[in-house]
Amino acid sequence: MHTFEFVRPKDSAGAIRAAATTKTAQQGADVRFVAGGTTLLDLMKLNVETPARLVDINRLPLGRVEATPDGGLKIGATVRNSDLAHHPTVQRDYAVLSQAILAGASAQLRNMATTAGNLLQRTRCVYFRDTAMPCNKRDPGTGCPAITGSNRTLAILGTSESCIASNPSDMNVAMAVLEATVHVQGPKGSRAVPIGEFHVLPGRTPQRETVLEPGDLITHVTLPPPIAGSKQLYLKLRDRASYEFALASAAVVITVAGGKVTRARVALGGVGAKPWRSPEAEAALVGQMANATNFRNAAEAALRGAKPQSENAFKIELAKRCLTHALQTAVTS
Ligand SMILES: Cc1cc2nc3c(=O)[nH]c(=O)nc-3n(C[C@H](O)[C@H](O)[C@H](O)COP(=O)(O)OP(=O)(O)OC[C@H]3O[C@@H](n4cnc5c(N)ncnc54)[C@H](O)[C@@H]3O)c2cc1C
Numbered sequence: 001m002h003t004f005e006f007v008r009p010k011d012s013a014g015a016i017r018a019a020a021t022t023k024t025a026q027q028g029a030d031v032r033f034v035a036g037g038t039t040l041l042d043l044m045k046l047n048v049e050t051p052a053r054l055v056d057i058n059r060l061p062l063g064r065v066e067a068t069p070d071g072g073l074k075i076g077a078t079v080r081n082s083d084l085a086h087h088p089t090v091q092r093d094y095a096v097l098s099q100a101i102l103a104g105a106s107a108q109l110r111n112m113a114t115t116a117g118n119l120l121q122r123t124r125c126v127y128f129r130d131t132a133m134p135c136n137k138r139d140p141g142t143g144c145p146a147i148t149g150s151n152r153t154l155a156i157l158g159t160s161e162s163c164i165a166s167n168p169s170d171m172n173v174a175m176a177v178l179e180a181t182v183h184v185q186g187p188k189g190s191r192a193v194p195i196g197e198f199h200v201l202p203g204r205t206p207q208r209e210t211v212l213e214p215g216d217l218i219t220h221v222t223l224p225p226p227i228a229g230s231k232q233l234y235l236k237l238r239d240r241a242s243y244e245f246a247l248a249s250a251a252v253v254i255t256v257a258g259g260k261v262t263r264a265r266v267a268l269g270g271v272g273a274k275p276w277r278s279p280e281a282e283a284a285l286v287g288q289m290a291n292a293t294n295f296r297n298a299a300e301a302a303l304r305g306a307k308p309q310s311e312n313a314f315k316i317e318l319a320k321r322c323l324t325h326a327l328q329t330a331v332t333s
């Protein structure tokens, strides 16, 4: 691994000052915040990330889960994934989030991984992680060998001619259906970004994955109050039962009254260039009877725009079945 400086600021302002001169959260940055390190140090060992300075944010007071005055939840940026998944309020009111986190990685990794780090985890595309290969995301303008190469695990929704990488996070899919807000503090002040606007599609600039600007520090994530009477579920399909990323996953929050769907939030994982909320599926569900035919119709709507690559056309049917089954299981639970 290359050499780098390691700094440990005591407050958020110090951390932001230390990072404000660089791209920070985007590919190729000279300065990186480090939280659990489970993505960043991995990529540094592979020379995919070569920051000159690491700003350790673990001493900042960002490690708490608290109720908000409106009945929602505030989750600090450095709250560990394990602590969040096992938090009693999360298990009771935001079960889809707990399930999604526990479906990811391993117990040891979840003990280190943080809320903000998980939001910003990088793709598992094999070419991105191999510096001997070209890759538009890692080294803009060099090309995308995945399009004609190994793409079985990559995206079918939201891709571009420059990049077909999938967002690998399970937690992000749950955050999408819970309509989380990401709170950011930067050199120009604080702002709140809805989760649906936080990640950006690859377009011609796949090296840029989020709306974060130089020096921006994620301080916390908020969740709105839980929806009374709703059923929630996260379902993850993968090559083996644990310690594996999703080939397709579905997060659902659904409310049914008198046999009809009155509210639905639906998102897919493993298939999108970003965590894939599906307004099409939601529109197809609301007002319809909560039954298998209508759940399948919603899944058809969610995947209508899918563009398969040479090795991953199977994901279209897999994602449809995943979503149909998730909806069916949620309403009968
Ligand atoms: C073997 C393995 C298997 C895995 N399997 C899964 C899986 O099945 N499902 C899944 O969802 N995930 C999986 N993961 C990924 C794991 O969830 C992430 O690595 C983890 O969530 C990242 O969190 P972290 O705190 O360690 O991030 P770090 O590595 O510390 O940081 C990641 C990125 O976020 C930036 N960053 C961190 N905090 C902030 C902040 N507050 N503000 C701004 N920028 C910040 C860093 O600069 C860095 O760019 C796996 C990882 C490994 C190594």
Ligand code: SF4
Binding pocket: 123, 125, 126, 127, 128, 134, 135, 136, 137, 138, 143, 144, 145, 146, 147, 154, 162, 163, 164, 165, 206
């Ligand atoms: S899919 Fe994206 S990450 Fe993978 S090789 Fe192509 S540009 Fe790189």
